[in-house]
Amino acid sequence: MAFVPIYILILGFTILIDYFAGIYIENAKGHRRKLYLIFSLIANIGVLAVFKYYNFLNSNLTYFFNAFGKTNPIPYLSILLPIGLSFHTFQAMSYTIEVYRANQKAERHFGIYALYVMFYPQLVAGPIERPQNILHQFREQFDFNYDRVTSGLRLMAWGLFKKVVIADRLATLVDAVYNNPHHYNSFSLIVATVFFTIQIFCDFSGYSDVAIGTARIMGFTLMTNFNNPYQSKSISEFWKRWHISLSTWFRDYLYISIGGNRVSIPRWYFNLFIVFLVSGLWHGANWTFVVWGALHGFYLVFALATKNIRGKISTKMYIDNVPFLDTIITFLLIAFAWIFFRANDINSAIYISTHIFTGIPSLIHKLKTHVPIWEFMEFGKGYFICSLLLILFLETIHYLQSKINIGAFFIRKPTQVRWIIYLGIVAAIVLLGVFEERQFIYFQF
Numbered sequence: 001m002a003f004v005p006i007y008i009l010i011l012g013f014t015i016l017i018d019y020f021a022g023i024y025i026e027n028a029k030g031h032r033r034k035l036y037l038i039f040s041l042i043a044n045i046g047v048l049a050v051f052k053y054y055n056f057l058n059s060n061l062t063y064f065f066n067a068f069g070k071t072n073p074i075p076y077l078s079i080l081l082p083i084g085l086s087f088h089t090f091q092a093m094s095y096t097i098e099v100y101r102a103n104q105k106a107e108r109h110f111g112i113y114a115l116y117v118m119f120y121p122q123l124v125a126g127p128i129e130r131p132q133n134i135l136h137q138f139r140e141q142f143d144f145n146y147d148r149v150t151s152g153l154r155l156m157a158w159g160l161f162k163k164v165v166i167a168d169r170l171a172t173l174v175d176a177v178y179n180n181p182h183h184y185n186s187f188s189l190i191v192a193t194v195f196f197t198i199q200i201f202c203d204f205s206g207y208s209d210v211a212i213g214t215a216r217i218m219g220f221t222l223m224t225n226f227n228n229p230y231q232s233k234s235i236s237e238f239w240k241r242w243h244i245s246l247s248t249w250f251r252d253y254l255y256i257s258i259g260g261n262r263v264s265i266p267r268w269y270f271n272l273f274i275v276f277l278v279s280g281l282w283h284g285a286n287w288t289f290v291v292w293g294a295l296h297g298f299y300l301v302f303a304l305a306t307k308n309i310r311g312k313i314s315t316k317m318y319i320d321n322v323p324f325l326d327t328i329i330t331f332l333l334i335a336f337a338w339i340f341f342r343a344n345d346i347n348s349a350i351y352i353s354t355h356i357f358t359g360i361p362s363l364i365h366k367l368k369t370h371v372p373i374w375e376f377m378e379f380g381k382g383y384f385i386c387s388l389l390l391i392l393f394l395e396t397i398h399y400l401q402s403k404i405n406i407g408a409f410f411i412r413k414p415t416q417v418r419w420i421i422y423l424g425i426v427a428a429i430v431l432l433g434v435f436e437e438r439q440f441i442y443f444q445f
Contacts, residue, residue: 017044017093019113048086090246091128095107112135121212127245154422159209168433172383172444173195177191178343182344203441208225212225230327258274276300290339295340340355
């Protein structure tokens with residue numbers, strides 16, 4: 001509404017359609033239940049298709065017509081993509097699907113259903129909730145609880161720290177390099193890609209922390225959306241830890257619906273690949289996102305198809321028990337795929353992916369001559385060292401989270417110690433934060 005006030009009608013339209021669709025699905029029998037579900041899905045996907053994909057599809061159609069010397073007769077639309085459209089569309093779709101599957105009773109209270117779609121903490125970037133988890137909470141009475149409020153505030157502060165101190169600081173270099181990749185050497189491309197890998201995690205998980213913390217303060221419990229994804233030992237494990245609400249959505253509503261792994265092996269591989277291709281397209285109307293999704297689909301299919309062979313090779317080469325090797329390889333594969341996610345267009349992505357390693361021999365040679373590593377970059381020593389220290393701090397916290405319950409750790413500490421830590425986090429946000437007009441990355445989806 002801040003950009004185009006009439007856009008509130010988009011939410012109003014989908015809320016009305018799905019509210020009544022849920023009731024009709026629950027009351028109907030036989031094939032009529034499926035018809036109501038299809039009508040609801042068409043309405044939701046139709047809105048998404050018009051505002052997010054119409055001009056993308058039309059531009060590709062224009063290229064097709066031009067190849068045959070023809071003019072595309074279909075006009076372009078001057079429309080803005082409503083912030084968070086994909087998120088609340090998917091949340092609305094999960095409601096009608098769960099009602100159809102008889103896993104959720106249709107919500108008769110219009111206000112409560114509208115609140116389910118528009119619950120403000122997670123409206124624009126998730127987590128994408130399921131009706132079974134959140135709808136019943138809107139009917140519960142939540143009294144003030146000191147521990148719950150302080151826990152929510154801690155999580156919000158940590159999310160804000162990850163966003164404005166780490167993500168937005170790394171974004172300074174990432175944006176400069178990825179907006180003009182031809183002007184930077186391969187080492188800068190490598191650093192920018194690694195920095196973006198950390199940036200997008202801190203940016204998106206930071207938003208999720210703020211959303212979950214905000215809801216927690218009021219008494220509501222939202223699902224966990226990230227679980228230290230870069231500690232994964234495989235791409236499959238990564239997708240069980242990254243954007244959990246979306247990956248489980250595709251698993252439950254698309255992957256299983258088209259057969260999942262209950263089919264022949266070739267069809268199973270096809271199902272996996274298609275799901276990730278659709279996931280890539282969900283992230284944005286650009287071929288870079290499609291390639292990003294296709295890469296992850298390829299990673300998974302390749303891992304499954306070569307599992308036995310890779311196991312034998314690892315055993316013969318005595319690398320099957322090398323510490324952190326699987327985690328490092330997984331991280332590198334993920335970082336490479338992020339190139340296509342972040343690049344402004346497919347040509348830039350191809351340039352970066354084909355030039356990112358060209359300067360490695362020169363880099364190794366100069367390091368042997370004790371040339372400081374930051375001299376290979378077009379950025380200052382202070383920025384580079386500060387960024388590395390912040391990443392090290394982040395990973396130290398992640399390591400501690402995997403070993404202890406940090407929330408319980410805080411509760412056991414004396415009040416003075418807790419407040420010193422709290423004030424330290426606030427001071428770090430104020431002193432180290434990058435306060436520019438930089439939106440959360442996932443707002444564009």
